[in-house]
Every structure is written in C-alpha cells, then in structure tokens.
Amino acid sequence: MQLPQHPPASIEELLERTRQLAGLTLGELADLAGFATPENLQRHKGWSGQLLELWLGAEAGSKPEQDFPQLGVELKTLPVNEQGKPLETTYVCYAPLVNIAGMSWEHSNVRNKLSCVCWLPILASRTIAPAERRVGSAFVWQPDQNEEAALRQDWEEIMELLALGKIESVTARHGEVLQLRPKAADGKALTDAIGEQGQRIRTRPRGFYLKKHFTQQILDKVFNDV
DNA sequence: CGATGATCATTA
DNA sequence: TAATGATCATCG
Numbered sequence: 001m002q003l004p005q006h007p008p009a010s011i012e013e014l015l016e017r018t019r020q021l022a023g024l025t026l027g028e029l030a031d032l033a034g035f036a037t038p039e040n041l042q043r044h045k046g047w048s049g050q051l052l053e054l055w056l057g058a059e060a061g062s063k064p065e066q067d068f069p070q071l072g073v074e075l076k077t078l079p080v081n082e083q084g085k086p087l088e089t090t091y092v093c094y095a096p097l098v099n100i101a102g103m104s105w106e107h108s109n110v111r112n113k114l115s116c117v118c119w120l121p122i123l124a125s126r127t128i129a130p131a132e133r134r135v136g137s138a139f140v141w142q143p144d145q146n147e148e149a150a151l152r153q154d155w156e157e158i159m160e161l162l163a164l165g166k167i168e169s170v171t172a173r174h175g176e177v178l179q180l181r182p183k184a185a186d187g188k189a190l191t192d193a194i195g196e197q198g199q200r201i202r203t204r205p206r207g208f209y210l211k212k213h214f215t216q217q218i219l220d221k222v223f224n225d226v
Numbered sequence: 227c228g229a230t231g232a233t234c235a236t237t238a
Numbered sequence: 239t240a241a242t243g244a245t246c247a248t249c250g
Contacts (some may be wrong), residue, residue: 041232041233041234041246042233042234042245042246043246043247044232044233044246044247045231045232045233045234045245045246045247046230046231046232046233046246046247046248047231047232047247048231048232048233049230049231049232050230050231050232050247050248053231060230060231060248060249061229061230061248061249061250062228062229062230062231062248062249062250063229063230063250064228064229064230067230077231077232079232079233087233088232088233088234089241089242090232091230091231091232093229093230094228094229094230124233126233126234171242171243172241172242172243173241173242179242181242181243181244182242182243182244182245183229183244183245184228184244184245185227185245185246185247186244186245186246187243187244187245189227189228190227191227191228204243204244205227205228205229207229211241212240212241
C-alpha cells in the first residue's frame with residue numbers, strides 16, 4: 001500500500017481509501033508513510049490527524065477551507081474509546097471576534113465546515129500508545145434538519161453575545177451542541193474583540209468545538225441505527 | 227497572528 | 239471522572 005499522489009476525485013474514492021485503512025494501526029500507517037511515531041502525543045497533538053490526511057490525499061496547510069475542496073468534504077479524525085464513545089470534543093474552526101455584525105449562519109464558517117464531514121473514528125484511549133491506536137470505519141455525514149437547527153441556534157446565540165461585547169462572559173457551557181473555547185498557542189496570544197462598551201479589546205483567541213454528546217449521537221445513528 | 231491538526235491537564 | 243480552559247506543533 002502506498003500514499004495517494006492526488007486527492008480523491010469523488011466521495012466514493014475517498015470512502016474506498018478509508019476502507020483500506022480501516023483496521024490498521026497508526027504505527028503501521030506511519031511506518032508505511034515514513035512518518036516517525038511519537039511515544040505520546042503531548043508534543044504531537046495533531047499527529048494522527050495529519051497522518052490520516054496524508055493517507056487520504058488531503059491538502060496539508062492552514063487554509064480556512066475544507067480538506068477536500070473539490071468534494072466539499074471536511075475530514076475529521078475522532079478519538080473514541082472501546083465503547084465507541086468520543087474521547088474529545090471536535091474542533092470546528094476559528095471564531096471571528098470582530099466585524100461580525102452582518103454575519104449569518106448561512107455564510108458562516110461553521111456551517112461550511114460541517115455541511116459535509118468524513119468522520120474517521122480512531123480507537124484512541126489514552127492507555128493505548130499512539131502506534132497501537134487503530135483506525136475504524138469512516139463514514140460521510142451531513143447534518144439533518146434537527147442537527148442543523150441545533151448548530152444554528154447555538155451559533156447564533158454565541159455570535160450575538162460576541163457582537164454585544166460579552167465575550168468574556170461566554171464560557172464552554174454556552175450552547176447545547178456547539179461551544180466556544182480558547183484556541184491558541186498559550187495564554188499570551190491575544191486578538192481583537194468587542195468589549196462591553198463596544199470598544200476594541202484584546203482577548204484570547206477562540207474556536208468553535210462540537211460537544212462530545214453531539215458527535216456521539218452522530219456515531220450512534222450510523223453504527224447503532226438509533 | 228491566524229489558521230490548521232488536535233490533546234493535555236487542572237479543576238469542579 | 240468529565241469537562242473546561244490551556245496548550246503544543248506547524249505553516250504562510
């Protein structure tokens with residue numbers, strides 16, 4: 001098996017690639033790709049995601065776009081435990097904190113990123129070394145009406161608070177399925193935001209994340225026919 | 227700095 | 239023990 005030389009031309013080709021990876025360990029995939037496998041992920045937090053991007057032919061980089069622009073598909077690896085439950089929240093995208101007055105859900109980066117996602121579960125309990133973590137069965141998901149409505153409601157509520165200058169009072173507890181949390185290299189990273197009096201303030205950058213129970217419901221629907 | 231890939235680790 | 243808030247690596 002070898003690394004793809006080009007992005008998949010269709011969703012079917014993408015899924016075919018994921019089927020060939022299912023059941024293999026990350027260590028095996030790293031060896032085949034000439035990738036070094038870290039002992040732990042403390043200093044390699046993005047390692048598994050980047051390894052799978054490589055194997056599926058996604059473009060590397062930090063562009064605020066989907067991983068497979070020509071397919072309109074976003075790739076998300078999802079760490080799960082032995083019961084198939086998500087171990088972590090899922091990062092969606094950076095949150096805009098200024099110039100957000102005229103933004104709409106329809107044109108939001110969150111909606112764009114989540115309009116079509118290829119979920120790739122990884123059996124990744126912390127007791128399992130990175131090399132032994134195993135790739136599961138991928139599937140392509142698009143939010144149904146209820147899911148989109150829930151995402152939209154959370155997004156609109158959070159964005160309104162940001163627009164009203166209440167960013168410092170928004171915590172990860174806001175939102176049923178989508179939450180806003182810090183997203184930065186460290187506590188010293190600062191960006192512009194709107195303050196209580198409408199003035200410009202400096203604050204820690206934020207990102208949107210999917211709560212675990214939301215991704216768990218997505219998994220339940222496809223694997224347990226719930 | 228902003229954005230990607232995320233997981234870590236302290237605390238509630 | 240789970241979740242929140244913090245952090246790590248890399249790229250342009």
